Amino acid sequence: MTARHLPLVDEGALPYEHPLYETLLSIPGLSVVTAPLDALLTWGTKNALWVFPMATSCCGIELMAAAASRVDLDRMGTIIRATPRQGDVMVVAGTITVKMAPRVKLLWDQMPEPKWCIAMGSCAISGDFYRDLYPVVPGVDTFMPVDVYIPGCPPNPEALMHGLLRLQEKIGLRREGKLTQAEYRPGLLDLTKPRVGRLGDVTRDAGLSDAQLEDVSDMTRRDLAEESSEIVPRAEPVREAIASSSQEIEALLRDDFGVTEFPKDAAPLVSRGDHRRLAHRLRALGYAQLIYVVATHFPAKKTDPERFEVAYALRSIGRKSTVVAWRVALAADETIASIVGVFAGADWQEREQFDLVGVRFEGHPDLRRILLPADWSGHPLRKDYAADTAHPPWR
Amino acid sequence: MNELVHGALYGTLIATAILSTIAMGIWFERKFAGRMQQRLGPTIVGPAGLLQPFADIIKLLQKEDIVPRDADRGLFDLAPILAVVCSLGVAAVIPFSPSIIASDLDVGVLWVLGIGGLMVIPTFAAGWGSNNKFALLGAMRAIAQSVSYGVPLVLAVLVPVVLSGSLSISGIVAWQAQHHWFAVWPIVPGLPAFVIFFLAMLAESNRIPFDIPEAESELVAGITTEYTGAKFTLFYMAEYVHTLVGSALGAALFFGGWDGPFAPGLHWMVLKTLTLFVLIYWVRWSLLRFRADQLMRLCWTWLTPIGVALLLVSAAWVTFGGTN
Amino acid sequence: MGYFNDTAKALRTTMVNAFREPVTQEFPLVIRPRAERFRASFALPDDEHGEVACIGCLACERICPSRVIKMKSGGKKDSPVTGKKRAYIDEFVLDLSACIGCELCVQVCNSDAIVMVRQPEVPAFAREDLVLDMEKLRANAKLKTASWGTGTRLQEMQEPPKAEKPAVAKASPATETAPAPAPAKETV
Amino acid sequence: MESIPFGLAALVTLFSALRVVRSPNLVHAALWLGLALLGTAALFAVLGASFLAGVQVLLYIGGVMTLTLVGIMITRRHDGLNVPAESIGHVRAGVVSVALFAVLAWAISATPGLDAAPLGPDATTQDIGHALVGTHVLAFEVVSMLLLAAMLGAIVIARRKDPAPHAVTHLHVPATAVREAAE
Known part of the structure; x- marks a missing residue:
């Protein structure tokens, strides 16, 4: 049997080479004094596990419930501290995405030793059924050590407390120098094994070095530093104008924008050149709220070339609120005029469409990726995007 | 020289007593808070969770000491020590019985106000020295807050000074023992002055509803955001010491200190102090936090004018109404 | 003035609460009653002859949205108990670490060979510990209480009422007037 | 014996002043x-003026220090608070300091009554109180008026309206946007 899954910090094997320590060890009978002291220190460590919550999704709710009256984590001395400096246990509760992971690692590194990590729920343990998706980290133990895994989707508050009790058990076992890991049974984990090795593995993938993680965080940091200082002028609130009826809009589109087709089941197609002007006109008519900007990718077929469609919808605010929507068709290499100057709310939405679909918005003040890390390759909502496209270090 | 020995002896005793009381105070607070939320509070560590504060402290002392790279090392290290020193220093002039007092200063009230006012310096040093934006925001809030609560605090404390005609706290207590407790009689300047004092003291010891510098939901952990292990323990202790000493001060200034029938003075002083201490925690776990501007408005537009009025009333009382 | 009233109210509420019975249930000592359909882990129960009931039809492996079930069919053999020929499994592995507890595997199982149990697994020190192999799953069936849902029950529950469809289609109400009994809900 | 605490306090004061x-x-x-x-x-405390010591702590550290910190916090950028400490005129400053010291020393040593017995440490508070509102009440009131005037002046300066009030910038719309919207 190969000891593939080593304990992450084997304290028994740590070389204590300080001369003072050696001298002290040679004093006979010293252990009579140190053993109770050590027991006291372990007791303190075990019984005051303060939680630093890393709650990103539904498991976080159970974490809150565990601190509430029914289960009451305070009974075992566990309180929740919001700063990593005062936490002992990081409870990762929720799906960790590729963009989130460097932050989680950063916060983990900010916690003072001795520290532990609990992976709460399937998403934190293995990425759950999102684990093959492009943005999801297949288990937090791919980039940081995990001490206790609490199964469940989500685990209930009692299970979290059980996990903390297990952690106490583990702290005690480690102090006594006992191995706390399961016997490795090859093949068991191949079932859901992520494609990269884990931190505790001897066979760990070199692609998952700390240096690389550092790179990723550096990248995002740089990304923040480059934030554009240009201020997008906010559009003037239009209060007087009253939203028009759909006939009027139809007439407007037909007369001024040359739209001839009004399909029953879709928004009318507006030409690429007229689109920004239309947004202005509609805003002046009282359609002051931008509901969405959605881009869709249509891959090349036998008859049609590859193309994009960007759909917009506006709402008039008021008692008789109405919605008007339109589409713009783009060829594969065409760009579309940004409407950020008309609707400030389009800023992030257009960035999101650029990020995920890859449509370029002409005149956008700050067209960068918004959801994915800056070094991501490709646009995942394109139909031709391969789900397992490599993204270091996780895929 | 004799006085020096006396001071050192009693000072050590009082400091030890306070520090061991706050260990129990932490336990009590957690139990009390738990019961107020229909929880149990600590139950597992020790009988009824009594050993929980000790476990906390043992754990905290074992934690790694992290100093942020760009922190102002000197201030960062100095702040927690200063906080404990300032909060314990106030206790030096509080009489716990006619004889148990570390130093019976002639100007005890000034000492209390001065040292209490110094608390803003460790807070500021911690916030600024951490090189952390949340800590810095906490420090800025602490200073703005201290400018606001300082004036009503001084005005409220001056009421017993004027009524008793003494600046020494043991003198004030002795006066009350001979006449009436100030919270009871004369009730008009006495009781409102105590309320103002209580509010200002909550603000000074950063307790809810005025824990604006620490505001956990906004500022992560406020000024203590970057503190780990032992240094955080000091801050944690200083907070409780400050609250306890503040309660003792309130008991001495407005509730007659060690004065009381049947039992020796120390019993009464401890009882009164702990009652105020419990009151503070009751308030802490019941109310919401004020916004910084709300606190300032409260202090400047309500407490300060009322304090001035009370001071005038008490001066008039002394001039026209006699002393009892 | 409103603030003072609210403050008084808050102080009263907390003080009243302080003298009420706490609602906390001390977890390791007292386990809160789990609902009948509470489900936390899995078990492979035996059939009425004391053999493992699973016949390796792969239905659960195929339906699992997280793809956590892997099994190896053992082919048809003569049963040592009944002497009849039936299918067996060689291996059955379920990775709890990525399971979402959707119960679909239970629902599609026609032979009630996989059920969920109400007692959760113990939080593990290693991810491998959360992988339930056949040994562990069969032990679970003996040690833990099964949840209400089994394949047949869930299927029955979710079937459309049987009597109405033919009645409408034939349009001859004379023959079939008696409506089918409502699907049995609580039979435990 | 008494000069040791005095010397220590003086040393600390000088060092921190430097x-x-x-x-x-x-x-x-x-x-x-x-x-x-x-x-x-x-x-002050070493010299037996405990009231002055208390007032010093209360007013100067509790008040003036805090206000100084407020001033620093609200006016400076907090990331780089370093200011050049090098003074431009060492020589001139030195000359002025020495001269000032000489004048002060002369004035103090020339004050009559230095050899008189020091005031008893007790009852300083009451004495100061009586002196302030009894013997020196005129000086006291004059100083009060001066402080009042200073405070009023400060308030007037602080509340003076800016001659050119800033426009509400976040609602500012460029003229082109309005024109475009109107077309």
């Missing part, structure tokens, strides 16, 4: 100032 001037970091300078003021209070 650091106030020499410290390149404004916040450090402010905090050293606090220590210098505390040292002064200690000097």
Whole structure:
């Protein structure tokens, strides 16, 4: 049997080479004094596990419930501290995405030793059924050590407390120098094994070095530093104008924008050149709220070339609120005029469409990726995007 | 020289007593808070969770000491020590019985106000020295807050000074023992002055509803955001010491200190102090936090004018109404 | 003035609460009653002859949205108990670490060979510990209480009422007037 | 015997006063100032003027220090508080300091009654009170008026309206956007 899954910090094997320590060890009978002291220190460590919550999704709710009256984590001395400096246990509760992971690692590194990590729920343990998706980290133990895994989707508050009790058990076992890991049974984990090795593995993938993680965080940091200082002028609130009826809009589109087709089941197609002007006109008519900007990718077929469609919808605010929507068709290499100057709310939405679909918005003040890390390759909502496209270090 | 020995002896005793009381105070607070939320509070560590504060402290002392790279090392290290020193220093002039007092200063009230006012310096040093934006925001809030609560605090404390005609706290207590407790009689300047004092003291010891510098939901952990292990323990202790000493001060200034029938003075002083201490925690776990501007408005537009009025009333009382 | 009233109210509420019975249930000592359909882990129960009931039809492996079930069919053999020929499994592995507890595997199982149990697994020190192999799953069936849902029950529950469809289609109400009994809900 | 605490307090005061001037970091300078003021209070206390010591702590450290810190916090950028501590005219400053010291020393030594027995340490508070509102009431009131005038002046300066009030910038719309919207 190969000891593939080593304990992450084997304290028994740590070389204590300080001369003072050696001298002290040679004093006979010293252990009579140190053993109770050590027991006291372990007791303190075990019984005051303060939680630093890393709650990103539904498991976080159970974490809150565990601190509430029914289960009451305070009974075992566990309180929740919001700063990593005062936490002992990081409870990762929720799906960790590729963009989130460097932050989680950063916060983990900010916690003072001795520290532990609990992976709460399937998403934190293995990425759950999102684990093959492009943005999801297949288990937090791919980039940081995990001490206790609490199964469940989500685990209930009692299970979290059980996990903390297990952690106490583990702290005690480690102090006594006992191995706390399961016997490795090859093949068991191949079932859901992520494609990269884990931190505790001897066979760990070199692609998952700390240096690389550092790179990723550096990248995002740089990304923040480059934030554009240009201020997008906010559009003037239009209060007087009253939203028009759909006939009027139809007439407007037909007369001024040359739209001839009004399909029953879709928004009318507006030409690429007229689109920004239309947004202005509609805003002046009282359609002051931008509901969405959605881009869709249509891959090349036998008859049609590859193309994009960007759909917009506006709402008039008021008692008789109405919605008007339109589409713009783009060829594969065409760009579309940004409407950020008309609707400030389009800023992030257009960035999101650029990020995920890859449509370029002409005149956008700050067209960068918004959801994915800056070094991501490709646009995942394109139909031709391969789900397992490599993204270091996780895929 | 004799006085020096006396001071050192009693000072050590009082400091030890306070520090061991706050260990129990932490336990009590957690139990009390738990019961107020229909929880149990600590139950597992020790009988009824009594050993929980000790476990906390043992754990905290074992934690790694992290100093942020760009922190102002000197201030960062100095702040927690200063906080404990300032909060314990106030206790030096509080009489716990006619004889148990570390130093019976002639100007005890000034000492209390001065040292209490110094608390803003460790807070500021911690916030600024951490090189952390949340800590810095906490420090800025602490200073703005201290400018606001300082004036009503001084005005409220001056009421017993004027009524008793003494600046020494043991003198004030002795006066009350001979006449009436100030919270009871004369009730008009006495009781409102105590309320103002209580509010200002909550603000000074950063307790809810005025824990604006620490505001956990906004500022992560406020000024203590970057503190780990032992240094955080000091801050944690200083907070409780400050609250306890503040309660003792309130008991001495407005509730007659060690004065009381049947039992020796120390019993009464401890009882009164702990009652105020419990009151503070009751308030802490019941109310919401004020916004910084709300606190300032409260202090400047309500407490300060009322304090001035009370001071005038008490001066008039002394001039026209006699002393009892 | 409103603030003072609210403050008084808050102080009263907390003080009243302080003298009420706490609602906390001390977890390791007292386990809160789990609902009948509470489900936390899995078990492979035996059939009425004391053999493992699973016949390796792969239905659960195929339906699992997280793809956590892997099994190896053992082919048809003569049963040592009944002497009849039936299918067996060689291996059955379920990775709890990525399971979402959707119960679909239970629902599609026609032979009630996989059920969920109400007692959760113990939080593990290693991810491998959360992988339930056949040994562990069969032990679970003996040690833990099964949840209400089994394949047949869930299927029955979710079937459309049987009597109405033919009645409408034939349009001859004379023959079939008696409506089918409502699907049995609580039979435990 | 009594000169040891005095000397210690004086040393601390001098050292921190020096650091106030020499410290390149404004916040450090402010905090050293606090220590210098505390040292002064200690000097008062050593000399038996405990009331003055208390007032010194209360007003100067509790009040002035805090206001200085407020001033630093609200006016400076907090990331780089370093200011050049190098003074431009060492020589001139030195000359002025020495001259000032000489004048003060002469004035003090020329004051009559220095050899008189020191005031008893007790009852200083009451004495000061009586002196303030009895013997020296005129001076006291004049100083009060001066302080009142200073405070009023400060309030007037602080509340003076800016001659050119800033437009509400976040609602500012460029003219082109309006024109475009109107077309």
